[in-house]
Amino acid sequence: MIPSTKDNSQVLTRFAAVVAVVAVLGAAWPVLFNEGSATGKLLVRAHEVDAAGDADFVAAMEAYLYEGTVQVPTSNPDSDPVSTAENVSQLRQLDRGAAVLCLLLVVGLPFGCRKWPKLSWLYLCPAVWLLVNAQATAISGGKAFAELAVPAHATRWALFVALPLLILRNPLGDRIANWVLRIACALTFAVHGWEAFQLNPPFQDLLYVAAGRVGIGLSESVCHGLLRAIGIMDLVLAVSVLAVHLRSLLVWMACWGLITAASRPIAMGLDAWPECAMRLPNSAVPLLIILLGLHAAFAYSVSTNTTQQKHVAS
């Protein structure tokens, strides 16, 4: 029996829209209630350094201490703390504003797109927001593998790149969305696989704590062995999602994405739920590929049959 194109499509887009809301909520939560987004923190830091007149101060010090020259700073490092605090506060407000805007978009667009499907291009706003934050993380550093943040977060931002294509319904768009999601999935799994193989410390701790919760005390060698095996698995999955369309593999990727996302609140308590929410695309994207893979294949064969029937009739 040929599945209904419309039903499948609705399931696909509704599922993607719900995941989008949860993912943005998870990403926005620390911006609204904790220390801000990676971009916000980077901008604040740059502003504070600039406002403090540090560049001149540093240049003068370096000239004297390391270059054997004397450089008179053009200004003394004597920033106005009140003005700096006000500007920092404004930057933080902007940061929060961007997060709120993305949240409003992902909540409102599913309704708006029913009437005006072209509004779905606004999903690119949260895509850009997430991509910029990933890049800011890469620039700021301060944690292991920070420089790989953009590909590591690929499923998160690519979901929003694919969403307009999924909503605007055409075979070419479906195929592009299919590949966007597959490449994003491959990048995320590959980077995480590499990090696991390199024994990323937070991954080790997640294993230790998860094992501890079920009463298993992991030794360091066992933990490392497990993590390397997980790393290899992730790398294989990353390659497979590009090479084949195997439903069982994609289901496993979805399950694994969910397990790793859920491991955060399991290890760190329920307060860490945003860490789970923002990682939900790791699980959702393989499921979308399954739905889309069938649909894209079906849409292609329907259009081919229709063309052949027209040809025979003529």
Added chain:
Amino acid sequence: MNSNRLSLIVASLLLSMIYAVSANAVELGKLDVKTLVSKMTPLKGTTPAQWRVVWTGDASREATISWTTAEPGKRHVVYYGTESGGSEGEFARRQKCQSNGVYSIEQPEPPKKIAPAYYHHARISNLKPDTRYFFVLESDGERSREFYFRTAPVKGTDFTLIHGGDSRSGHADRSRMNLRIAEQATSDSKVLAFAHGGDYIVSGTKWEQWRLWLSQHELATLEDGRVLPIIPTRGNHDGGPIYFEVFDLDEKKERWHTTTLGKDVALVTLDTNGSAGGQAKWLENELKRLRPAVRWLLVQYHRPMYPAVKGPPEQAAIFCPLFDKYNVDIALEADGHCMKRTVPIRGGKKDPTGVVYVGEGGLGVGQRKPDQDRWYLKNGGKAGSAHHVMRLDFAPDDLRVRFVLMEGSTWDDHTIQSRNP
């Protein structure tokens, strides 16, 4: 006669007030770069610069004296003894540097080029506790001025530790805080050492950032040559090999360590960049060994377990139960760029017998606004934002913890009772 006596009394009072004010007054308002750099040593030739004394073991009897030169040199020696000899004088002992090498420098894109620099570490031991050791650094015949540091007492708690973290960005404020640390030690000879909670710079692989930190660290040396030994922690921005080269630590074996300040005080330093699980066994053994033996058991690490700004780390589920089990007295934290003192916590809940967590880094980095609504910062806890250091004044029965701000005032003054009176 009476009026003369009265005048004398008034004059004495006035003079002592002026002295008291000037002892606390540090010219931090408008930092004059020229004056500052005059207190710092240019990195040139084999002139010893960027000196530091490092403690990561038995602070009563050992220390590592380190410095930097701009050229490799051939002979690097530290002369030291319990008697002052002056810059050109004789000292009872000498130690040739056991470790010399070039800092790992990532060159930027041309045409910018960073000159190489060389580290030298002299590990001295068999020191007498609670004793001033004068020392002079020498590289290829070029000598530094005379410095001194005091070893920890073999027992007793009559000293003060200063703790701070996150120098990172904000060089002017960092210089101010270094001057504040020196002022704290000048005005109180009980100040023994300085524990740094990590994040010395922004990017740990950049030597150009480290060299500035090291040069600015010279500002924490007192006018009379007193150097506060530093007990280092590695922060999340201190990745790469330079941290280990600066503090003469083995990258594989010394990412976490215990410093004993005599028999009564121990500071266990952890590495929150590494896996907590990997350190758990070592930590448990250390805490198990130390708790019954010491009066004050402290832990320090970079990323906070009960943060005031960020989210909780994965390590909390592993470290905190151990802190609870072995009744750690206080945990010194950084990373958050704010000030906080939690309520005593045990088992993830407020408990008067629990561990107090303080922090979170104010040695120069821009400060963040803490989330005051977190349960551990309310009803007995406290949080704020300002550049600061923490003073820990040890005594037999209690530990006084004060947050000293950049301008010298006190933000919080809290006392913890001893578990092992």
